[in-house]
Amino acid sequence: MSERMKIPLVDLKANYLSIKGEIDSAIRGVIDDTAFIMGGYVENFERNFANFCGAKHAIGCASGTAALHLALLAAGIGRNDEVITVPNTFIATAECITYVGAKIKFVDVTPETLLIDTDKIEPAVTPQTKAIIVVHLYGQTPDMERIKEIADEHDLVLIEDAAQAHAATFKEHQPGYYGNVATFSFFPAKNLGCFGDGGAVVTNDDDIAEKGRLLVNHGRKTKYEHIVEGFNYRLDALQAAILDAKLPHLNEWTRLRREHAKFYNDNLPPEVRLPFEASNCKHVYYMYVIRTERRDALMDHLKERGVSCGIHYPIPLHLQPAYAYMGHGQGDFPAAEKATKGILSIPIYPEMTREQSQYVIESIKQFFG
Numbered sequence: 001m002s003e004r005m006k007i008p009l010v011d012l013k014a015n016y017l018s019i020k021g022e023i024d025s026a027i028r029g030v031i032d033d034t035a036f037i038m039g040g041y042v043e044n045f046e047r048n049f050a051n052f053c054g055a056k057h058a059i060g061c062a063s064g065t066a067a068l069h070l071a072l073l074a075a076g077i078g079r080n081d082e083v084i085t086v087p088n089t090f091i092a093t094a095e096c097i098t099y100v101g102a103k104i105k106f107v108d109v110t111p112e113t114l115l116i117d118t119d120k121i122e123p124a125v126t127p128q129t130k131a132i133i134v135v136h137l138y139g140q141t142p143d144m145e146r147i148k149e150i151a152d153e154h155d156l157v158l159i160e161d162a163a164q165a166h167a168a169t170f171k172e173h174q175p176g177y178y179g180n181v182a183t184f185s186f187f188p189a190k191n192l193g194c195f196g197d198g199g200a201v202v203t204n205d206d207d208i209a210e211k212g213r214l215l216v217n218h219g220r221k222t223k224y225e226h227i228v229e230g231f232n233y234r235l236d237a238l239q240a241a242i243l244d245a246k247l248p249h250l251n252e253w254t255r256l257r258r259e260h261a262k263f264y265n266d267n268l269p270p271e272v273r274l275p276f277e278a279s280n281c282k283h284v285y286y287m288y289v290i291r292t293e294r295r296d297a298l299m300d301h302l303k304e305r306g307v308s309c310g311i312h313y314p315i316p317l318h319l320q321p322a323y324a325y326m327g328h329g330q331g332d333f334p335a336a337e338k339a340t341k342g343i344l345s346i347p348i349y350p351e352m353t354r355e356q357s358q359y360v361i362e363s364i365k366q367f368f369g
């Protein structure tokens with residue numbers, strides 16, 4: 001066994017250093033221009049990110065959470081509407097349903113992918129159901145073609161929470177193609193991350209784009225002409241400039257993530273269950289999530305060996321105190337509940353070296369003996 005190493009779950013410093021010159025000069029440019037709010041830096045990034053996604057519009061905003069809130073509002077979801085989503089996601093997905101006065105309706109996931117179980121969507125639809133938020137958990141999409149069929153059949157708005165899925169595809173199409181609207185987060189640890197909070201709404205729908213653009217900046221048409229009440233949900237120009245410097249590298253970073261995932265797939269011991277990758281999907285491995293019934297003990301062992309791990313997420317939303325009012329209990333969403341006990345996210349990031357992934361694999365093999 002090799003000497004003890006220290007391996008983070010994600011290495012933001014290594015990522016910065018890999019393109020330090022480009023980032024530093026992007027930041028310098030914004031400061032030299034003292035152009036901090038809206039303007040050219042934000043517009044450039046919006047255009048480049050829309051092009052990258054293969055979509056007509058991208059609206060930069062303050063976070064992935066703000067993007068979800070804007071998407072629901074721009075799509076006309078409001079009071080007493082029901083919105084279907086999954087319980088095994090970050091709370092932001094559900095919070096924004098409440099922000100607009102709508103009701104959360106959870107649907108379980110499939111044990112294999114941990115993504116929404118398409119067979120469970122239709123039974124959950126009622127006359128009040130107005131939208132579905134699918135979550136591209138860990139960087140992989142569910143069967144978007146099937147879900148779009150269901151959404152069309154029941155006249156539901158289809159929203160893609162792509163906070164973890166920049167550059168992911170279903171049948172070659174990125175988020176925003178099947179959905180009426182897709183939302184992204186640029187939280188620093190996400191596959192495309194800025195140096196603080198940031199997000200984007202991506203859509204091919206002109207009406208959603210126009211409403212989103214108004215709402216993101218106080219309902220402004222001109223400086224002091226407000227068409228509607230909106231929000232201060234703007235993306236900072238500094239963040240936009242940083243994102244624009246990083247965007248040209250995203251395809252290469254995604255390729256590296258997938259290469260590291262393949263190395264794990266080929267070399268992890270048979271005792272761990274590997275992440276599932278559907279053949280028509282391009283998984284972008286925001287997280288590489290293994291499963292084992294001995295999860296807690298494995299996690300302790302890896303920590304001792306200097307390998308950082310995470311659990312995404314340890315408590316499904318329907319069992320969170322914040323949602324106690326919904327009256328759910330253990331057993332309501334068995335696949336999501338079972339997953340929380342076995343999942344373990346192990347280090348994956350573009351700059352990871354072969355020596356580091358080898359060490360993670362060795363440490364896991366050592367645990368199983």
Ligand SMILES: *Cc1c(COP(=O)(O)O)cnc(C)c1O
Pocket residue numbers: 063064065066089090092093135161163164184185186187197198199
């Ligand atoms: C990160 C994340 C969000 C929220 O994004 P923020 O930028 O942190 O507001 C929403 N949904 C999912 C699935 C996420 O992973």
